[in-house]
Amino acid sequence: MEASTTNAPRFTREERADGRTPVASQDLTFVPSPIADPGPLGLAAFALTTFVLSMFNANLVGVGGEPVVFGLAFAYGGIAQFAAGMWEFRTGNTFGAVAFTSYGAFWLSFWAFVEFFEKSVPKADAGHAIGLYLIAWGIFTLYMFVASLRTTAAIAAVFALLTLTFFALGIGNAGGHTNIVHLGGWLGLATAAAAWYASFAAVTNSTFGRAVLPVKHLH
Secondary structure (H helix, E strand, C coil): CCCCCCCCECHHHHHHCCCCCCCCCCEEEEECCCCCHHHHHHHHHHHHHHHHHHHHHHHCCCCCHHCCCHHHHHHHHHHHHHHHHHHHHHHHCCHHHHHHHHHHHHHHHHHHHHHHHHHHCCHHHHHHHHHHHHHHHHHHHCCCCCCCCHHHHHHHHHHHHHHHHHHHHHHHHHHHHHHHHHHHHHHHHHHHHHEEEEEEEEHHHHHCCCCCCCEEEEE
16 A cells, blocks of 8 residues: 655745755655654754853853863764764765764864873964864865855855854964954854754754745755
8 A cells, every 4th residue: 555645745945944956746745755854963963062162162151161062072063963974975965964974073073182182282282283173174164165055045154154163263272362262152152053043944844844944045
């Protein structure tokens, strides 16, 4: 007995939450995929971890509490986001796969550096080393921003803000400029807000089966 598609959600191309082009029948009836969209998970993991770290970078929370970030970076920003990236490969979304896998690895490498290697770096070189690390991630994020211009406005905003965040934090750390690091923290908070919205919209629209929250497509 064949499953009925009478109640399958119907979307126009502009109503898709994730920015992908679906396989459609002639009457635009979409058969639900057996694989859930990993995008909202990856965005949520990135947003929450970025938010918590940025609260310290912006000097809104005392630096003594910063170790709370490390477990979060390992488990949610790292492992959960990396797993989302692996599932994006399965869905055929190259952009999501590269982004989530890379930033999951970023958080894992951040955790590993603090946990195992930071003590081996002389204090005189620590700022330059961390600055180089962050600026390199800024370069990667910049070209991912260019690719994001074929997705949605929310995703493009995440990558634009994240590029600025990485460069501000990198320059601030490399030069010992506390005010620039604080600026990077504020930019990180804006990045987290944009990523949270993108996640919120994607998971809500998918759950409701219709466009509840607006998502503007750039292609």
